[in-house]
Amino acid sequence: MQIWNRQLPDKIPLFKPLLSIVLLALLSIGVFLAVSDYYVNILFDRVEKQYRQNLINIVSVARHSVEPVLKKVRSGEISCAEAIERIRPMIRAMTYEDRNGKNYVFMTSYNGTTLVQPLDPAQEMKNRLDLRDIKGVYILRELIKAAKTTPEGSFVRYHYPHYSHTKTIEEKLTYVVGLPEIECYIATGMYMEHAIQEQRETLAKMKYAAILLLVALLIPIFFAVFVILNKNKKLLAEVRTRMQVEEDLKKGEEKYRSIFENAIEGIFQTTPDGHLISVNPAFASCFGYESPRAMLDSGKPIDCYYADPGERQQLLRMINEKGVVEDYLVKMKRRDGDILWASLSTRVVRNNAGHVLYYEGTLEDVTDHKEQEEKFSKVFLTTPDCIAISRLADGRLMELNLGFEDITGWKRSEAVGQTSYDIDFWVETSERDLMEKDLKAGGDILHREFLFRRKDGSVRNGVYSARSIQIAGEACLIFVMQDITEHKQTEDALQKTASELQMIFKNMFNAFVIWESVFDEEGGFVSFRFGFFNDAFARISGLKREEVTGRDVFEVWPGTEPSWIEAYGKVALTGNPDTFDMYHAPTQGWYHCNAYRPTDSPAQVCVIFENITQANRRKRPFDRARSNSGAFSRPIQAASLC
Template sequence: MSVDSLFRKVGEHAMVIKKVEDKILNIVSIRFISIIVILIITFMCIATEKISQSFIDNVESEIKLELKQKVDIAYNTIAPILKLKREGKITEEEARKNISDIVKRMIYDDTHSDNYIFMSTYDGYYLVQPFEPEKEGTNMWDVRDSNGTYVIQQIIRTAKNSPNGSYISYFCKLPNSSLIEKKLTYVRGIPEINAYIGTGAYINLKYKKLYCLLNMQKIILMIIIAVIIILMVLYTYKLHKVNCSLNSEIKNRLKIEKELKNEKDNIIVQKSRLETLFNYSQDAIVEFDTSGIVLNVNKSFEKTFGYSKEECLRKNIDKLISTEETYNQTKKLTLKIMEEETINIEAIRYKKDKTPINVLVRSIYIKINNNILGVYGIYTDITEIKKYERKLEYMSIYDALTGLHNLNYFNKKINEYENNKLSSVGIIMCDLNGLKLVNDTLGHQYGDILLKNFAYVLKKSVREQDVVARVGGDEFSVILTDINRNQVKKIIKRINSNIEEFNKSLDEKMLRLSVAIGCSILEENKNIEEVIKDADDIMYRNKLINKASSKNQILSVLMAALAEKDFVTLGHTERVANMCMKIADEMGLDEERKSKLILLSEVHDLGKIAISNDILNKEGDLSEKEWSIMKSHTEKGYRIALNSNEISSVADLILKHHERWDGKGYPLGLKKYDIPIECRILAVVDAYDAMTNPRPYNKIKSHEEAIEEIKKCSGTQFDPKVVDIFISIVS
């Protein structure tokens, strides 16, 4: 169907629709009917509201007048008695009794049942209650209605405030019923006898006529609405028949319009998709003809290869992205593209400045009616992927921390030597002592430095052709080829010599190297796996022999480094130890506890070796984070002590030496006698020495000031008994 014929059909259908619309306009509109309905409903609602309100107002006025009349009649009846009371001829009690007798007889008919005049005193006692005589003489001051209102209190206030009478409303049950209704009451005070009289009526019962009228109006309104709905349904049915024919015409028109629009949109969309795909692809795309002449390039091609679009057009693609040396190879691939429908291959191509880049080359034919008009060449830059692959390859055989070969490479070389049946192979196994202790106390950054330092010394000590590998956390291995037993001994001697030389050159004593070494050499009756096992066994045997000395050596280094931190003054340890011994003697501690106490006084702050000097020597208060770090020195000291035979016996005391008598210490929150006696003694002595000697974080106190501070903390921070003994000694 041509575009002209489509437009003619659209015009014809438009005329038909116009005629149908004219017919509809001649019919009574739904707007007119809707307005009539709204007006009728509005009128009915307003009329109902007006009539109802008028009736309610009239009924309520009649009720009020009726109640007032009854109370006024009652009041006039008892007026002579009140006159006698005012003249003093009778007492208040006699007047109240005479009036009560008269009021009790004042019963009258009401809409719901018999009603009455009630009477009560100002202090809440019922005097007259004909229908509930058992309540007469009862105080009803705290009686509340269903809404929580204190009814009697409110009636009394009204009677007092309006002696000539006033109205009050509240909620209560209907007589002989559980229903709760609103009750309107008229009361009048009788101040001569401190009492009041009144009567009431249920308002809603008076409105029954109104409710009947309202119901009638509702029924009439519903009938009117039903009639209107019927008319609307009839109108809608009639309109529906007209719309059916109109919808049929509209559908035909929409179908024709859609065909025309789709025909145009398909061409635009297809072109837009191809342009978007070409121009905004992340891959570099070039379009060239069968001769390799460039017809178009996208932005990614310009960015990847460094050419502008103008520099590429009408140029040979192979000359653009190759060098003179690689041109022939590139040309062969282009010819292969012409022969095969698609290719997918990795290659190296060159930018405008002849910088090589790794690319993934793909191609797609441009074919119409089985004729190849050209090719799309797609180049994905994979240079970063290749770099990452090389990095992964490096990581697969090298240790990231030390730069030595790793266990994977070590095993690979062992398998190679095993398969090649090499006869002269030696193995050296090394284990770095104290790594765990350094990690636990100083932190893993120091442990890493220790590993790097040893890797440097080990690599320096062996030959260039030897394979040096880190095969575990603190374990290193060396594979020696073309070697004999004497040469192996010389290399081990060189390793030890270089370690000793390195340790002497170190400024930081904490990073001294201590290594256990084992070696073995391949013999006729052994395989390489057995050689590795022998070297490993020898290394561990040496480690066990030297275990105590190596750990104590490291501990000595740590104690020396602690002294260099300069956070305690000269003589601190001796002063604390001497005073601790005096208190221990006074308390009668046994020799074992005394020995532990002396050792504790020397090493209790060992964990501070792992605390920054900035925190230890900070003047003023520590921040919350700094205080948290400072408190960790007890746990660090505990771990150090466990790793040394010399002081392992006081590891638990080091952990607990900052606990407080009141349980607010750290790290365990122990209190009173759960804290070891050695720690309780040290706490007092150490605090006194800290207050009376220079420290970065406080001013020196006099002897008297320090004693006063310790007395103040007795029973909270310190054991009171230890404080008393300490004060008796220093005084």
């Protein structure tokens, strides 16, 4: 006892600090445990709250996706049974991946019949109302009760096997939303125990390690605090990341909605059987509706807007084969029956199982473009001129009109695809080389004459114009030609006739002149000017064409008698030809004249002259003798009367 008492004072100084340390350690451990439990509970609450929100979001998306069908039930358009058949494929497609593996949205009727069970299809259409978990909870009854009591959504807990990786039974938190219109509910769940088990195990290890190491100067406490804070930061970072993603998704949805509403092209979605899911204002306007809602409320399937309903089936076959069809030209009908030409670009959207969910695409009204194209195509085909479109490099014919057939003798079906050399079109191939050279230099060719060969081998005269154009990025030329063989022959004949007539006029004995009429302001014929006249007229008059052509007669012959003006004016104004003899003082000669108007216009008078001056001189003595004998015979006649 004494020994104890002797040693105790030595140990008391150590005992108190040790006791203080132990008490402090215990207190620290207690505080640590209390604090850690507090923050762990907060952490688990946050995690569970986040998981709950995820479940709400998923079921809300499913609920919104079936809303159009439920509206039709509420409006009486379809029955509950028909609505269920439409909704089941939509819900069956709603599988997703969460952090614990594959998950799904399921659907059950209020009578306990499983309608959709994506991961266990064998359970579908079975009544499982009496299904209980390991604690005796009637699972479906609790879910049905929650759906009926709070159709807008509530949570239910029960124990259920985990399908994703094991058959282990775990507690499951399920969010259920009622569909009273069709007496069903949709729901999805999450295994909470598995979701937080990893965190629980990690934190438990940290606790035990902290307790053990706290005894050794409490170092692990600081380490544990550091680890906890680090984990908490990661969790908060994940939460912030998710919030940012949600915000970005919200902005993206708003941006898409703005594009959808304001797009110039029509945008649409249809069900596989052709019912419209959504359309934008441009699409509704194309078919004569004042708004997308008015078009959707009409209830008309997309087939009603095809001019030929069979056209949609052909389009669907192409889409299902290729997945997407672009710029498909189709004739459609507006609301009032007017024809609409549209360019469709459409794709098919499938679920993970490969089933068609819907079709979506864009529509562009190309009616004006189509009508212009048909008009120009008709003009191209029916114009009597030969029109050909060919490649510039080798002359390969790409498109021909009916005028080509008439002028060349080649059928379009025979010539398209061949070169102009293949059909032996050019009599002189150098003409084609020259055309190519000129077009490549950047110029156009207008009204160039050449020789071409018809299919029957005959050589003809032609005149062509050509211009280089670009078609699908390839240098081509448009070639327009007329056959001028007959025109050329007529022109040559006319030229020959003109030469012959010119020779006749030049060498004829009688004088010939064309007078150009001169009128006053009131239309009276007052004079005439020199026009064309032949060599005989020049000899008789002593005038030269180059000196007097276009000059007034009074300027050349000031003493011309008014009788000439009167005679020519009568012919010019009446159009009646006249023949007369008249003396012309300036030339001191008598002339026998045949005057006529060459056209319906009084602008010109043609005259053929014959100089009869000598004949008149020979005739004068005879006329005087006749005059004298007449005077001599009168007294004799008078005498006899007496």
